[in-house]
Amino acid sequence: MKHSKLYRMRKILLFAFSVFVRVYWYKFTKKPPAKWEQLWSKIGRDFRETLFDLEGLLIKIGQLLSIRADLLPNAFIKQIEDLVDHVPPSSWDDMKSVLESEWGAPIEDVLKDVNRVAVASASIGEVFKGTLKNGVEVAIKVQRPSIKEIIDIDFRSLAIIIWFADRFAPVPKGFINFKMLFQEIKRVIEREVDFKHEFDTIIKFKKRFANIGRLHIPQVFEEYSTSSVIVMEWVEGNRVTDIAFLEKNQIDRRELSRRLFRIFIPQWLEAGVFHADPHAGNVLVRADGTLVLLDFGMVGEITKRDAANFQTLLQTILLKNHPKTVEVLIDLGFLTPDADRKAIENLLKEMLAFNINELKEMDPFAIKKELSEIFYSLPVQVPTRFVFLGRSFVTIEGMLHTINPDQELVDVVKPAFLEWLNQSNQKKWKAILEWAIIQPISQFLHPVYELIEAPQRAIEQKQLMKQKELHFSMYENQKKQAFVLTVLGIISIFTGQYLASTFIYNGGLIVGSVSILGYIISSVRQIKWRRQYKR
Structure with missing residues (x-):
């Protein structure tokens, strides 16, 4: 069920939608900082539970987000900063089929023996200890058989969330480049999924540090390594x-x-x-x-x-x-x-x-x-x-x-x-x-007085620098969201008339009216703020 396309997408999108709703509600009700701290802590715990429920790529994404303290609230980061990429192992038959498919031969033709219990099991692959025909002990890293399909599903879901966040997230314009963040996460994970990159990296490290004494980097075996399997010396x-x-x-x-x-x-x-x-x-x-x-x-x-x-x-x-x-x-x-x-x-x-x-x-x-x-x-x-x-x-x-x-x-x-x-x-x-x-x-x-006063002046100047963009972007986002809701309300009105549905018609009328009122209020507030800022 965890790997079902519909289940994963629904679970991911519902969680993201719940975050948007909670954040907007807290902004609308003007909650104090202490409440925001509690909210982001709760969102972090919910996110963590979702990661461990769905496993796969999401745990890796969670690890990448856990190091983005420059973008995400500390209360959220604290809930996911100790994420460990460890998930239950796949069945040996599934992993064996991957090995034989990649090697193009029965496993017995390559390995003298292999421990069928994984010594490490992560979201992308598992590691087994084995022995080659020549008696060399090796670590065999094997990609999970369904990981590429899971990655495709999760990236599709994440792309939808990023699209929505880029347009409607209640943050100042330009404060977070959501598209760049998505592309960087995608590039990192796609690189890690292709084991050829890891093989090449090991070779580069061995050459780069060849003259450093008392340092050992495992030997890799090119003839048994592919984009889904990498075989290296057991250390x-x-x-x-x-x-x-x-x-x-x-x-x-x-x-x-x-x-x-x-x-x-x-x-x-x-x-x-x-x-x-x-x-x-x-x-x-x-x-x-x-x-x-x-x-x-x-x-x-x-x-x-x-x-x-x-x-x-x-x-x-x-x-x-x-x-x-x-x-x-x-x-x-x-x-x-x-x-x-x-x-x-x-x-x-x-x-x-x-x-x-x-x-x-x-x-x-x-x-x-x-x-x-x-x-x-x-x-x-x-x-x-x-x-x-x-x-x-x-x-x-x-x-x-x-x-x-x-x-x-x-x-x-x-x-x-x-x-x-x-x-x-x-x-x-x-x-x-x-x-x-x-x-x-x-x-x-x-001068001593400059050194003493500099931190406080820097903080004040930073706040002044951000204040203009922050307020302006918030009002622009509110107007944009009100406009979108107005369009949806108009569509609902026409849909209700066409289907002769009083419920849809009235719902569209209410949404359209409220959103138009919200647009007017945001515009008035923006004008007042501009006048105050000029003064």
Whole structure:
């Protein structure tokens, strides 16, 4: 029943419709912030229940939405932030049929033996442990037989919801680019469903980190891997955050942290793909201290243009070249081309009132946190690839805290950062670092009162900047919705006359009358607001 097309679409659309109704009702009745917090928490719980009821693609969508704190209310995010992509396994006969179909031969011709109980079972595929004919133990990742049909159904449902939200969601125009959000989610999931992408990513990682010692990335077997099956070397190890294991094997935790951070620095700052889901289950450690990276299904990519823009962005921030900073943010996709550049420049001027010497003393995680707070406070929609990048950064930060709870992170990561800087051909990063070190204090030291007052002024300026667009868009949305309801009311009136149905006729008359009245009221309020705003 869960995979029935009609059932899934009805369940998804009814949930989305219920959210719209509840949100509009709360706006109409002007509920206080505490009530809104309760509403979004309840919507989050309902969403979570719907995900686990329908399984399939929706759990993956839930995971992607759980990292969009830049777009969704915190109360909603809290209910889904710990979603685990684990669903009951399919029957062995179904998975066996997929294997034999993809291999074009009986399973016995490829495998010496296989454990029929999945060692991992997620929404898109399952993993089995087996042994090849030559005796090599392998992990076999198999796509669920019905997943592509489910994805097609769910994307159709999601497209309807996005279309409706783009036109009728009670948010300021341009505040959330629903179409871009949908396309990014679709692109991420379609990439993850095609196992050829994961195969190619593993090959790229093996080549990229071939010269890094004490790092193991599983070997993949091309002759047995397809778009629906991927066969790779079976790897044993413990979670890198297993402190008892580290102590038992006398693994130097500080040195382990340095190596872990060294592996991810080039992924974050250089052009290429990066591991977007490096949780403790995907980062293992062996008894000899060797690190193991697993599961390359979810990755992001930094283009050469992105990497150059990152460097330019840091330069413009250090130089306080705010017009150029805005240009870079637009080029990176954080701001739309029609954004109010002057207003954002003024906001940046207030928010970036820092002392360059304080910046030298900050660790990379603190700098990242400050930049994140700036981005989230601006009227931006962070592209998904950068959300993945941020999640990767935060996840590794959490691991380092767990591995070295008593160590300052700057002392742990600084040697790895300097090692990367010296070994890589990153001349621009070196130039930025050297430039920051030699600057005199007086050139960048703002008056104390400016530093104290800047946060409050930034908040006030941000609110003023958004207020105009917020009010105008709200009134425009109300008028648009009233117009649509008026048209539906007129259609209902004619339909009632044609069918000689008093109920339909009267219903259309009521809807049309109320919506016309609503349109007039919204127009009057908008005119009054414009006059007040000008004053």
